[in-house]
Amino acid sequence: MASNINKLVLDEADRLLEMGFWTDVQRIIGMLPVKRQTLMFSATFPGLLESKAKELLISPALIEVKKTEDTKPAINETLYLVNKGSKTKALIDQISRHNWRQVLVFIGAKDNADALCKKLNKAGLHAAALHGNKDQAERETTLEQFKQQKVNVLIATDLLARGIHVEQLPVVINFELPSNAETYVHRIGRTARAGQKGIAVSLVCHGETEYLTAIRKVTQRELALQELDGFPVTDKPSTGESKRAPRDKQANRRTNKKKSIKQFQGKAKRS
Template identity: 45%
Template sequence: MSFKSLGLSEPLLKAISKKGYETPSPIQAKAIPPVLEGKDVLASAQTGTGKTAGFTLPMLHLLSKGPEQRYRPIRALILTPTRELAAQVHANVKEYSEFLNIRSAVIFGGVNQKPQVNKLSQGIDVLVATPGRLIDLENQGLLSLNRVEIFVLDEADRMLDMGFLRDIERIMKLIPNKRQNLMFSATFSKDIKKLAYSILNHPVQVEATPENTAVEVIEQKVYRVAKGKKTGLIIKLISEGNWKQVLVFTRTKHGANKLCKKMISAGITAAAIHGNKSQGARTKALAGFKNGSVRVLVATDIAARGLDIPLLPHVINFELPNISEDYVHRIGRTGRAGAEGQALSLVSADETTYLQGIEKLIGESIEVEIVEGFEPDPDASTEPIKPGQNRSQGRGRNSNSRNSSKKSSGNSKNSNRSRSRNRNTNSR
C-alpha cells in the first residue's frame, strides 16, 4: 500500500516524499480513509506508531479542498495535553502543509502569549493548543472557535490523567455542534469510551496494535534490587554499557532532580524534565538529549508524554509506575518505527505488586536478573503501596514479625507522602 492509494492530494504526497516516507504505517492506513470520508474516528495507537500523520494528513487534505477565504477563521483545532506534544504536532502540520495554502499556529502556557496572539491575529486555518492557554485566550476575546470544522483530541487518555476533563467539556461548548471529530488514545479505558460517546458521532474505531500490549521488538528486563541500591545500579549499567541516549523515568519531580544530580556527580551528563521546569529549560534539556550533549534525560510520566525522540535505544524505569498502562506508554518510547529497543526496570520489594500488574497486562513474564553487589534486600517488605490500600494487606515475608511491622509502617508513611505528591502532580 502507498500513500497515493489512500487518496491524498499531490501537494501532500510531495511533502510526504520529501520527508522520506514511502508506505503508511498500520494506524495511518486504517485511520486516513475514514477521515477523508468525513467520518468521526476513535483510534487506539501506541506512541511511535505514526498516529500524528494519521490525522494531520487527511485533515490537511480536507481543509485544502475548501474555498479560499480572505479572512482565515480557525477551521481545525488539535488539542494536546502537553507543551512538548503541541509543539511536535505543529511541526508536523507545518511540514505536511509545506506545499498547501494552509496557515497554522501553536499556543501553550509557560511562555509569553504576545507572539502567539500576533500569529493568531493574522488569521490561521489550523490551531494546535493545550487546554489552559486556549481557554485563557478565548476568555480574553483573542480567538474564536465558532468556525471549527475538524476537532482532534490527541492523547485523550493522558488528558484525563492530567485532570483536563472539565477543560475539554468547556472547549466543546465553544465549537460548533456540526463538525468532524477525531480522538486518539493509547488505551480504550472505560473513561475514554465514556468521553468518546459524549464527543464522537457514530465513530469508526481503528486500532494499530492490540489494546494495552507492549511493542514486540522491545527487549524487556527487570533488575531486582534493594531500594537503596537503585542509584548505584543505574549508574553502573549506563557507565559500563557506555549508553549514549537513555530516557529514565521516576515517579516524582523531586526524584527526577535527585537522580539527575547523582548522575552528574558520577560523571554522566544528565538533565531533568518535569512540570516544575520552565519551558526554556525543558526545550534546552530535550535539545541536548537529541544532539548527544546530554546522555541521560530523567523525566516524570507527564513531562515525557509527547516527546519526539526517534530511534531511542534505552528506556529505564528507575521506579515502576503506579498504573500498569503507564508502563506500556513508557517503554513505547523505544523500539519505534520497527527499530529494536531495550526497556529495563529497577524493581525493589515494595514494587512487587506493580510488577505483577504489569505482567498481567502485557500477558507475559519479564526476564529477571540480579547484579552482584546490588542484590535485593531479603528482609524488605513486599507490601504493595497502591493508593487506598492499608498495611495489613502487605505480603512481606516477615510481615508478621514485630521488626518487619515497624519497617513496613515506616515505608507506608513515606509511601503515603509520595502518593500525595504523585496525585498532586497528576492533577496539574
C-alpha cells in the same frame, strides 16, 4: 475570544484523565460554544475515558489505527529486583558499566526527577530532567540537547514522555514501574522504533510487585526478575503485619490499663 472557537482538540486524553486534569478540561469546555467540533486523541481508551467521551462528543466517528506486529523480539527487556534505597546507585552502575551514551529514564514524580538528576550529575553523568514544571522553551532545548547527545541521560515523567521521539534511541530505563500497566508498554516503545532494536531495563523493588503483576497480564510476557550483580536484595516483601515489636505492644496494653494520671508519674527524685 472563546465565542469564536469552533474546534476543541484533546490530545493524550487518557493521560489527562489519569493525571487528574479532567476537572480543568471540563472548566475549559464550559467556556466554549456548544456548537463546535471536538476531536479526542488517545493511545488507550479505558472504560472511564469512554464514558467521559460520551458526555463530550455527539455522534462521534471512531477511527482506530491498526495495531502493528508485536515488537517483543526488537526490545530486549530486563528486570532487576533491587532494594528501594539502592535504585540510584544501581542506575548509575548500569549506565556506567555499559557505557550507554543515550538513555531515557522514566520516573513518576516531577520532584523525584529533579532530585535524581542532581545525583546523576554529581556522579559524573550528564543528565537533565524533563517535566511539567519546565517551560516550553526549556523543554525544547533539553530535548534537542538529548537528541544531539550533549545530554546523555534524560529523566522524564510520563506526561512529557508521550511526545518524545528520538531516532534510534538505544536504551529506556524504568527507574520506577508505572502504576498503569499500559504505560509500561508506551515507555519501552520509545526504543526499537522503525525496525530498530533496543534495550529496556526496569529497576523493581518489592513495593512494586503488584504493578509488575498487572504489566505481565497486559503484555502476556513472563518478565522474570533477575538479581543485579553487586546489589544484593536485603529488603523483605511486606506481609501487611504491624512492624511494632511485641514488647512495645505489651507496653501499650499496660499503659491502657492505667486508671489515673498519678499512675503515669514516675517516682519523685530525691534532691
